[in-house]
Amino acid sequence: MQLILSSRKYRTLDLQLLSPRLRIFLIVIVWLIALSALVIWLGTSREHRLAIAGGPAGSETLALTQAIAEVLNEKNLGFRLIVFESGGSTQNVKFLSEGRVSFATIQGDARVSDEVTAVAVLYQDAYHLIASEDSGITAFQELAGHRIAVPPTSSGQFSSFHFLARHYGIAGEIPDALPMSEEAANFAMEQGQVDAVFRVRAPGNDSIRELIGEKRLRLVEIGQSEALSLKQPAISPGIIPRGSYRGSPPLPTEHLDTAVVNRLLVTRSDLDQHLVYQVTRAIFQNRSEILEHSLLAGFIGPIADESSSVITTHPGARSWYDREKPGIMQQNARLVSALLYVVAILSSALLALRTHWVRSRRMRMHDFNKELMALASTVRSDKDIEALIAHKNRLMDILEQVVSDLERERVSPDEFEQFSFTWQAVDALVRDRLLLFGVVEQTPRAET
Known part of the structure; x- marks a missing residue:
């Protein structure tokens, strides 16, 4: 017990010994660490709520997006999808641009800005023109002068109809193209109030099947789809x-024959890349479960490459589609291996040349050192003064050659240092021998 009290006493004493500034600094650091941990925890645990503009009430697009939301929301993936009814592609694009929704469904031919990016292809829509047998309408251009029920102005289908009218040159001859809902159009057709109905829907659409039933109606071919494209x-x-x-x-x-266009799931270009990646991955990984709620889920597919896609793909979705694509190294494996082979050969050749150069340089220094040792041996036994002076001159010649090699980097500083040690020893030996025989080297005197 005394030991515990003593240890607490010392810890209290240590804290008291800390300066006030240091204690404040430590407290601030602890609070910053705690605050950072709290922010990270809140960021990872927060569920993102993502709104989707699905389409008009009763539409197959709305049913598919509701099926996607129902399946994914059960997975607790860190986000929750909330599907809203909307007027169609034109209104959905507006909602996206205004930031009122995170995702939307649109026709692939809808007019969009660069702020709208594609996530996935949901299915293909086909242009439908349904006409009564009594109207005599057998081609789109024969709609001139007839009453036609067309989709609401907030939908992409409305724009598609007028696009066809301009192509076939009857845009000014169809004043009776009446925008209305699918239910109203079906009713008007049954009552004979309109002669034809235009829609952009997936083949086999329930609303169109209900409209046709056993009635005397025909589906009219919409040709020239290549020209339309x-x-x-x-x-x-x-x-x-x-x-x-x-x-x-x-x-x-x-x-x-008709014209078809993709029905797309799109998002804002500024939406978090990782979040879009998660949504895209979840849709494709759970497609079989979504298929149990909507048969159209079987047609969900990736966006084509940027070169063939009209709308730019969101980077988050593209990263999911390209996850298994070979990288640049794998795509150019042969070229890379050839380059590595060439680099290996060149490196080996350069290494061999360097080894030969180092060896030749060492051999040159070896020859100089060997000559110095031979000269030293001769000086020890030589008693002729003129010969000793000649040896002295030879020493200076050798030094001049080595200094010249040093300047041309044919000799390293370390090798020169070793050589100079030997050269000075031999030079000292020659000086001693000359002094022994009474020869004193003349050194220049400073002028006074």
Whole structure:
């Protein structure tokens, strides 16, 4: 007990010995660490709520997005999807631009700004023109002068209809193109108040099947889809398969040519990349479960490469699609291996040249040192003064050669230092021998 009290006493004493500034600094550090931990915890535990503009009430697009939200929300993935009804593609683009929603569904041919980026292809829509048998309408350009029920102005389908009208040159001849909901259009067609209905829907659409039923209605071919794609790259040639709306007798009676366009899931370009990556991954990893709620989920697919996509893909979605693509090193494996092979050969050659150069340099210094040792041996036994002077001159010649090699970097400073030690020893020996025989070297005197 005394030991415990003593240790507490010493700890209290240590804290008291700390200066006030240091104690304040330590307290601030502790609080900053605690605050940082709290911020990190809140950031990782916070659930993101993401709004999706799904489409008009009763539409297959709204049903599909609701199925996606229902499945993903059960997974506790760190985000929650909330689907809202909307007027269609045009209104959805507006909601995205205003920041009122995080995701939206649109037709691939809808007009968008650079702020809108693609996440996934949901399915393909086809252009439908349904006309009564009594109207005599057999082609789109024959709509002139007839009453047509078209989708609401807030939808991308409305823009698609007028795009076709301009292409076929009847834009000024269809004053009776009346925007209305699908339910109102079906009712007007049943009552004979309109002659035709235009929609952009997936083949086999329930609302269109309900409209046709057993009535005397026909599906009208929309040709020239290749020409349409020249004006709107999002459009491509497609068909409405035989029997899509009635099996017996089949309607259409054969595959019907038309124009098709992708229905897209899009988002804002400034939405967090990691969050979009998570949503994209969750959709594709849980597609089989979504399929149990909506058959259209079987058509969910990735966005095509940027070169063939009309709308830019969000970086988060693109990183998911490209996750298994080979990197630049794998794509150029042969070239990289060839370059590495060349580098290895050149490195070996350079190393061999350097080794040869170092060896030749050492051999040159070895020859100089060997000559110095031979000269020293001769000086020890030589008693001729002229010969000793000649040896002295030879020493100076050798020194001049080595200094010249040092300047041309043919001799390293370390090698020169070793040489100078030997040279000075031999030079001292020559001096001693000359002094022994009474020869004193003349040194220049300073002028007075």
